[in-house]
Amino acid sequence: MGYWLFKTEPDTFGIEDLKHRPQQTEPWDGVRNYQARNFLRDSVALNDKVFIYHSSCKEVGIAGVAKVSRAGYPDETQFNPESAYYDPKASRDNPRWYRVDVTFEQQFARVLPLSTIKATPAIHEIGLVKKGHRLSVMPVSAEEWQILMNMAQGKQ
Template sequence: MAYWLFKTEPDTFSIDTLRTQKTTCWEGVRNYQARNMLRDKVRVGDEVLIYHSSCQRIGVAGIGHVVKAAYPDHFSWDISSDYYDSKSSPENPRWFMVDIEFSRKLSRVIPLSELKAHPSLQAMPLVQRGNRLSIMPVTDEEYHAIISCE
């Protein structure tokens, strides 16, 4: 099992949305590096930290787990979708998604400022300046350090 951090903007999709839906596809990844991780490395059973960004309370808000490995993101060839990409098609998909299931909401959002100050998280890409990936790996040590902040 591996650990991941998936960023989302909570006014679009939040940990509460995931709790309500129980299981959902994680679509809309439009960065090649994040897409490659999603397609090539994320596996069924992996744990996912749900991270709220671009909001008032930025930080880790909950946990999900992967229930379906990467498959083509069909929104990329749906012209009515915000995620449409004219260069993607069912025959030659450019983008991929996974399905995740709600595990639990944390008792509080663990803020980015706290994560940046945590000694065990100094090498984590999330706390590095300029890192904007929507999907990033999390080491076992980092995962447990974050959960211990709850």
């Protein structure tokens, strides 16, 4: 099983939105960074665990957990001229952008703040705490996942 962190802006789409969707499932679309796209297309797999991370908001940090309920497939928004994510260079024969479906698992009682994550010595390899890493999709090691889960659940 793989572990990931997906960034989102909660006023656009956050853990609460996912929690209240039918079947608590939603496509994770609109990713327009090639490295993040490659993760969605090639690495994120069915049943992988995902931290939902809220950015560009008052409480920046990890808000909850989802699991991947459908592995990478072409992001339909790239083909829709009405979409903000439309890409005229994309075609159905040669899609440029991919998405996965995620299903809600858990919302934390409170957001695990970025400042707390950065102050945790055992969390030093995750892209989230490295300068210049702004990916919306990033891998998390199994060890980091467990540490962050314990912190979010008040066990550390």
